[in-house]
Amino acid sequence: MEAIITKKERDLKTEEMVVQMGPQHPSTHGVLRLEVTTEGEVVTDVKPIIGYLHRCFEKHCEQMTNYQQVIPYVDRMDYVAAMAMEWSYVLGMERMLGIQVPERVEYIRVIMAELQRIASHIIAIGTYGLDLGAFTPFLYLFRDRELILDIFERTCGARLLYNYFWIGGLSHDIPPEFVDKVREFVKQFKKTIVEVNNLLSYNEIFIKRTANVGILPADVAINYATSGPVLRGSGVKWDLRRDDPYSIYDRFDWEVQVGKGEMGTVGDCWDRYMVRCREMEQSLKIIEQAVEQIPPGDVQSAIPKRIRPNPGEIYVRTEAPRGELGFYIVSDGTNSPYRVKGRSSCFVNLSVLPEISRGYMIADLIAILGSIDIVLGEIDR
Amino acid sequence: MEKFLVDIFGSEITAYIIIAIIPLIFIVPYALFAVWLERKVSAHMQDRLGPMYTGGWHGWAQTIADIIKLLQKEDIVPAAADKKLHLLAPYIVFIGSYAAFAAIPFSSEYIGSHLNLGIFYIIAVSSLVVVGLLMAGWSSNNKWSLFGAMRSAAQIVSYEIPTALSLLAVVMIAGTLNLQEINKMQSGWFWNWFIFSKFPFVFIAFLIYFVASLAEVNRTPFDIPEAESELVAGYHTEYTGMKFAMFFLAEYANMFAVSAIASAVFLGGWNSPFGDFMSGPIWGVFWFVAKGMFFIFVQMWLRWTLPRTRVDQLMYVSWKVLTPFAFFCIFAIGIWLML
């Protein structure tokens, strides 16, 4: 009798199962592998394993013959927000060399960076809907992303990897129809935001899936040095455009958006998602103001002929769409950088994933990963 | 119809084989059409055009081309799979959904089998699908497939309860389980349909049935067994070629089956909505298919609009929302009938 019972008990024992999510999985947004330990549908542990897209960015930088050559490589870090990537590096070099760029360049850079932020958030929001099974908002948003890419293409000839921001200036001036096209886009996109909010943000099922899921408390968010919408979603009012000012953001009227826990707890997936939605509105606001004030001038007047900074170092950071993008650049006085370290926002944001996904279900893990919004190009560099 | 066929062929067996084949003749072109329709519907909802080239007019031949492609594909069976089950699973799934067509009245003159227990039979036989899905998930030897199979087994079994209960509401009014009889009771104008009788209880039952049927056929917002962003493709991750096509065929056949039951039980089936206008056995087929297709369109509409729920939320909806409400409807209708 006893033997039977023990046998039964042994048979009833549950075991944890390890599943490999990725590197070829539809929801990992690239070649990311998550080693997920599950107990039935419940996730007990997640180990992100990265490096599948490593392209030796930092080693490449050291091998360059001059500082400008780094810019195309920087583009390829976060390939859906290349303008923002360029700006950070270029800004660092300008500070190092002490270059003051012309007003016109600043305005164009702000417009470009904010357009890029919208384009990048479009991907974040669209694919987030996709992760949760809502296909349609994704395509509505991509329709408008095309308009942004068209503007970029008209300006610099490229749609994804621009090499547009140069140290001290820009590669091309804006075309004559630029201002009209941007106005047209702003007008169109205001409607799209409303449409997406109706279709996705305030959808009952969507809220059920995202509210109170993957809660990231503010102190944990800071301790993990998360940044961008992930940090702001946890209610920390921290935006480098405001708190570590660069360029001319202080001239415009806009506000830092933070998660308020409207649908659940502060710092849940819905908050992170909604911060992005609201940031797009703020970006539109900045663009609207900036596009009316572009001063005349030459965009290439401040470009130095030869770039050879004094020995020294700089850590520069800007607010890229996904958070704080930093470059730690060390110069040894020669024509090429001695060391460039890319402090990738996604890299740091992803490291918080195991912390916030324990105890949720597999479906929630997808929702949490999507709300962090990673681009593997930037993580693996 | 049986009599007519027996008269022509002089043999009952031939006649019944023909009767049995008729739904198949319907399902295959219907599935081709429905896949094409799904792509067009989704495309137009999303500001796209969808397939436009194959076959000329609006890419009508796209799914035919797809089927030809699928037929040519290599049939891959994973090395560590349980081969017998792996082979058998798609056919069991299809049998489960195809067998349901036996008791579906396409017209006043055509029904596969005059079963007195029509509804009961359909509910019972469509449960066979679960076996096939579990087999597919288990035999693939893939953890994602297993997840999908487990989810779908839990989901389909749970949702059969609200489905059956909501159908029971109508059965109580009709006093029969025979679908042909239920249809005959609803003849005349559309206000004779059961959906409008004992208002609003049957209407609530209809809504419960529709939501539950979405879950039974794994459509969004309840498509979690094959949630492509979570489970890659769920139970059919490891299937290729024609076996994959069988799953697809079964899914679309199932979609029509649940839509057909909805229209037969609640919306008058093959009856014309306008009394004698356009009624008769041939028009009956038209009305029946049209009502079915309408529901299929609604299913597509929902799929391309809504996000997906989570497993526990899905169970919550079934056990804590739909089932109590279905009981309530039955109870209310029972009292109404007694008074």
Added chain:
Amino acid sequence: MNAIQILEKLKSKFPDAILDAKVEGVIEPYAKIKPELIKEVCQFMRDDEELNFDYLMCLSGMDYGKGVLGVVYNLNSIKHKHKFTLKVEVASDAPNVPSIESIWKTANWHEREAYDMFGIIFIDHPDLRRMLLPDDWEGHPLRKDYQVQEFYHGMKVPY
């Protein structure tokens, strides 16, 4: 607080920890810390009310050449909005640096990356594995004297 005050505060608290410092005439004011004491210094930097460096912006490995490796810590305070840089230097034949993972969790992945790229060993790190490169890769690529391996699983590496 500005960089001079921060350095003063550090000096008064850890008189023998600071090997070298430069706060004027450079873009990034920094202090060079004794490797053994970096953890204590970091703990103090984070917990002190006035300093309150709660945000580790970046942690970079460095190879200064001539057999000297280093780690650079870029710190930031969200509350006070000031920044400061700490540096440590170790010999490349014994590159041991105490891990600060317990102070700022974000250091976990940064330290793994520095280990991966420079071979710096972070003592007491909970999970010191390679970050970006395969586990069986040979050498640490961002070292200035790095020689790429000939073959990796039978594939020729240099081309």
